[in-house]
Amino acid sequence: MGTSHRLTDGAALRDLVPRVLASLVRRGEAFDAAEDALQEALIEALRVWPEHPPRDPRAWLAAVATRRLVDARRSEAARARREEEVQAEPPPGPVSDAGDDTLFLLFTCCHPDLAPTSQVALTLRAVGGLTTREIADAFYVPEATMAQRISRAKRTLRGRRLDQPGDLAVVLRVLYLIYTTGHSERVDLAAEAIRLARQLTLATEEPEARGLLALMLLNHARWPARFDAEGRVVTLDRQDRSRWDTRAIAEGVRVLQSALVLQRPGRYQIEAAIAALHDDAASAEETDWPQILAWYDDLVALTDDPPRQDPAAVLGRAVAVGHVVGPVAGLLETDRVRGVLGDRYRWHAVRAYLHELGGDRLAAGAAYAEAARRATNVAERDHLVRQAARVRASGA
């Protein structure tokens, strides 16, 4: 049957995870026990559904997870030699919609008492419905390590009140972290981050949630052009723009516009606007740098002390200044964050780019080489070594 095939296909099944989990927790089950029980139910579903597709997959998962919870309580009770007083069917929780469920679980998984690595892992499992194995693979750690990280995170949440609205800013940061680390590691979690952000925008009107979704879509649209056939990094100015995902760009622009009309700007909306301007240029030469610079001005204006509070924005703005005013002015801008970012490869890479833009190949070569020494991933390191060799050769 088509339905069962779709369900065991992954995405549709995973969409049910936050709904079922939220319903279990809302009716009083402990978060960690409910999450374990649902994981077992999911494994059971993958085994049983291909042969016997359920009529109501969500009810099926909830019933099986509930049975597991009851079993777990029974054996615990037996171990303690206590009288068995198990309620087979806990009272149904209040009726909620999908948006509420997603938001509730995101706030739980992104609880401020958890470290970022734990927030990420828990969000991917409890909201994203990924298996521990998949998450472990994505972050290149042994499965046992990831399992331990998740169970420690759940233990931390034990006894915490989970009925308060959480901090949306933390949720947005966690989703963005999933997006960016997803790109750098073996398994592409970027698509997963986009899926979660899309769910979040259904749950909240907050324009920054839409801003984040737009930012991810607009950046991810360029991903197919970011590497050549040999896996080498291709910078924005050299990318084959026909390989950009125009549908993702169109959706990103639409989402961004729906956020901007609300007139409550924030960093994700602004960064998305900058990404949209890059996506909109038919060639690197046609990039609307004055407009990009104007958005960067807005971005750095969000904080009182940009070099300390948002040095990445200052560095990004330096590139725009380099194009609008000139490379020397751009380099002067980078000096403002030398103290904060001077040991990072990006700072040296931006300086190298601006030196090259200004025709100073000697300085560009040295800065690219310095950036390569500080790079934190092989693809970027190799790219920077190539850049150094290239500008040095062209200057000879």
Added chain:
Amino acid sequence: MPKYLLLKHYRGGPEPHRPVPPIDQWAPEDVEAHMAFQDHVSRLLEESGEYVDARALTPAQTWVRYGGPDAAPVTTDGPHPETSDLVAGWWMIDVDSYERAVELAAYVSSEPGPGGEPLYEWIDVREILWERPTD
């Protein structure tokens, strides 16, 4: 089967057989050939069923030791003496014999350098201890 690390170094080891400038000062085509060879070695090891792992390390190095009770850890970020060893990365291989490990290390060392000529880089071959007796 024994496992070995084939270690590459940023510096340290015996006197270089063929001293060369840093790679970022090579001709672009030599850089390409060198990098392509590294990928080729990983693929070759995978195809022969001897590949376990390959990793590269950044050259940043911090030495850390216990600072004593109620004291912060003691760290030295360098600069470290130019004579000290600095590991750049490794292949971990699972092979039939020590001889095979040496053969592979020599092959790694034949990687192209400036002018497309072999680099003759010294490769540090280290055997990995098993956790338990195997007999």
